[in-house]
Amino acid sequence: MAASTETHLSGTKASAAPPPRRPRRWPWVPYLLSAPGLALFAVLLLVPLVMTFLLSLNSFSFYGGIEDVWQLGNYTDIIADSYFHEVFLRTFRIAALVTLLCAVFGAPEAYILRRMKSPWRGLCLLIVLGPLLISVVSRTLGWALLFGSTGLVNQGLMALGLIATPIEFMYTETGVVIALTHVLVPFMVLSVWASLQRLDPQVENAALSLGAGPLTVMRRVVLPQIVPGILSGSIIVFALAASAFATPAIIGGRRLKVAATLAYDEFLNTLNWPLGATVAVLLLIANVVIIVGCNRLVERRYKQVFE
Amino acid sequence: MNRNGPLALIFHCLFLGFLLAPILIVCAVAFTSQGYLSLPTEGLSLRWFRAIGDNPEFIRAFKDSLLLGAVSSTLAILVAVPAALAIARHQFFGREAIQALFLSPLMVPHIVLGIAFLRFFTMIGLGGTFAGLVLSHVIIILPFALRLILAASTGMDRAVENAAASLGASSWTCFRRVTLPLILPGVASGWVLAFINSFDEVTMTVFIASPETTTLPVRLFLYIQDNIDPLVAAVSAVLIFLTVAAMLVLDRVYGLERLLVGKGRD
Numbered sequence: 001m002a003a004s005t006e007t008h009l010s011g012t013k014a015s016a017a018p019p020p021r022r023p024r025r026w027p028w029v030p031y032l033l034s035a036p037g038l039a040l041f042a043v044l045l046l047v048p049l050v051m052t053f054l055l056s057l058n059s060f061s062f063y064g065g066i067e068d069v070w071q072l073g074n075y076t077d078i079i080a081d082s083y084f085h086e087v088f089l090r091t092f093r094i095a096a097l098v099t100l101l102c103a104v105f106g107a108p109e110a111y112i113l114r115r116m117k118s119p120w121r122g123l124c125l126l127i128v129l130g131p132l133l134i135s136v137v138s139r140t141l142g143w144a145l146l147f148g149s150t151g152l153v154n155q156g157l158m159a160l161g162l163i164a165t166p167i168e169f170m171y172t173e174t175g176v177v178i179a180l181t182h183v184l185v186p187f188m189v190l191s192v193w194a195s196l197q198r199l200d201p202q203v204e205n206a207a208l209s210l211g212a213g214p215l216t217v218m219r220r221v222v223l224p225q226i227v228p229g230i231l232s233g234s235i236i237v238f239a240l241a242a243s244a245f246a247t248p249a250i251i252g253g254r255r256l257k258v259a260a261t262l263a264y265d266e267f268l269n270t271l272n273w274p275l276g277a278t279v280a281v282l283l284l285i286a287n288v289v290i291i292v293g294c295n296r297l298v299e300r301r302y303k304q305v306f307e
Numbered sequence: 308m309n310r311n312g313p314l315a316l317i318f319h320c321l322f323l324g325f326l327l328a329p330i331l332i333v334c335a336v337a338f339t340s341q342g343y344l345s346l347p348t349e350g351l352s353l354r355w356f357r358a359i360g361d362n363p364e365f366i367r368a369f370k371d372s373l374l375l376g377a378v379s380s381t382l383a384i385l386v387a388v389p390a391a392l393a394i395a396r397h398q399f400f401g402r403e404a405i406q407a408l409f410l411s412p413l414m415v416p417h418i419v420l421g422i423a424f425l426r427f428f429t430m431i432g433l434g435g436t437f438a439g440l441v442l443s444h445v446i447i448i449l450p451f452a453l454r455l456i457l458a459a460s461t462g463m464d465r466a467v468e469n470a471a472a473s474l475g476a477s478s479w480t481c482f483r484r485v486t487l488p489l490i491l492p493g494v495a496s497g498w499v500l501a502f503i504n505s506f507d508e509v510t511m512t513v514f515i516a517s518p519e520t521t522t523l524p525v526r527l528f529l530y531i532q533d534n535i536d537p538l539v540a541a542v543s544a545v546l547i548f549l550t551v552a553a554m555l556v557l558d559r560v561y562g563l564e565r566l567l568v569g570k571g572r573d
Contacts, residue, residue: 048423263422
């Protein structure tokens with residue numbers, strides 16, 4: 001609001017001065033400025049997405065290829081087939097577990113980071129956020145090496161006496177969950193970190209000086225203020241985990257399918273493009289519903305915190 | 308109370324160990340002297356780094372990745388700067404909708420975009436071309452650039468611009484000499500974040516890339532799907548070294564936290 005008043009005021013000032021070379025504040029200026037982006041997004045985002053939806057309505061046969069008919073057969077196939085149920089259920093189970101693990105480990109880590117003194121804080125923040133910049137393929141390769149070929153994780157666990165026989169990590173959900181947690185936990189730390197910036201450490205000291213124990217301070221002062229950060233971090237992590245591709249493809253292999261790797265296989269191996277497009281459309285709808293729905297919920301519930 | 312107890316520090320060390328373990332093991336395995344995957348217990352060797360030289364397709368993919376990142380981030384900036392200025396400083400009908408549209412690629416899973424672009428590009432004859440890769444990357448990295456430029460243009464003092472205009476500067480001069488220098492930190496960090504996102508993208512690119520035109524992450528991914536050997540560890544290790552070097556420079560110059568938390572203030 002302040003910005004608009006200011007532009008209005010400056011507009012009258014400019015007209016009082018010698019006439020500027022180009023009349024300002026024309027109503028179509030913002031549209032002109034965003035026109036290149038709008039054109040680009042209309043042609044390169046909306047058209048391909050609509051085409052994908054239309055493709056999901058086509059039918060496919062191994063001899064005839066893609067047939068230009070409009071029907072909902074692919075959707076009813078997916079709803080009726082227990083194989084697809086299993087894949088979608090697995091996808092959401094993995095995403096939910098990863099989100100939970102990220103919240104349980106990422107939120108305390110962000111809090112610990114904030115209480116560190118520089119230069120340690122800067123260095124540790126670099127280690128926590130740095131993996132975000134390293135290619136997800138390289139990071140997943142690291143887990144494949146730890147789980148599989150060198151078997152360091154199992155050797156370590158057995159040396160510690162925690163397990164008697166090696167656990168199977170490669171091609172299992174456990175392995176995918178661990179690797180995905182590693183890939184996505186920096187997002188949770190970032191989100192909680194951002195909400196901690198608004199938390200005044202003096203409030204904690206005030207609670208302490210008023211006789212609250214450390215646990216009470218945590219529960220009554222710190223936690224309520226970082227819950228919005230945890231929730232918005234959870235939305236990001238869940239959405240990214242549910243649509244993750246490279247990590248489940250490498251750790252899960254060809255047998256342990258999630259929605260994204262299923263769509264990939266239908267597209268590039270089975271060549272059943274309409275079915276692949278259907279899986280993609282369902283994934284997109286689920287993703288948008290979850291992100292928009294949860295955002296609404298979080299914002300309504302924590303309105304006072306966000307303002 | 309504002310100090311971490313011993314328990315917190317143990318947790319912290321385990322957490323950092325968890326984050327570093329897979330990255331360190333890739334680097335360690337790359338130095339093995341054996342012909343198979345193993346830790347370099349028998350002595351260090353650079354043979355697998357030398358082997359990268361015998362596989363020019365990795366080097367070509369690396370060059371393609373760099374070029375793709377540079378071209379698509381620059382295009383994204385050229386589109387995002389005017390759009391950010393429009394959104395940040397004009398009240399107009401459809402402003403919120405336009406902003407939501409520009410940020411919407413963040414909500415679309417990359418696998419969906421990959422499928423959508425594969426179909427679309429095959430239809431219009433851009434399938435497997437470098438131009439197709441650039442266009443698709445512009446779409447997915449634009450939201451990152453836009454957010455940082457938006458933050459910079461919202462926080463900027465407009466009195467300076469008005470002063471320039473009242474002194475007779477044309478709008479183009481005003482933009483070039485006043486506005487652009489003021490939002491330049493946001494534009495630069497937007498470019499860097501866009502470049503990083505383009506360079507690391509694999510899920511969408513795997514659909515659009517062709518054997519002739521591909522990126523390094525896609526090449527690595529397809530190679531790993533077939534077999535994992537010390538060669539991919541060596542390529543990954545080089546990639547990790549370069550990323551860490553870039554990260555340190557970036558942290559010195561701009562601040563990694565500022566870049567990633569997205570506080571585009573100067």
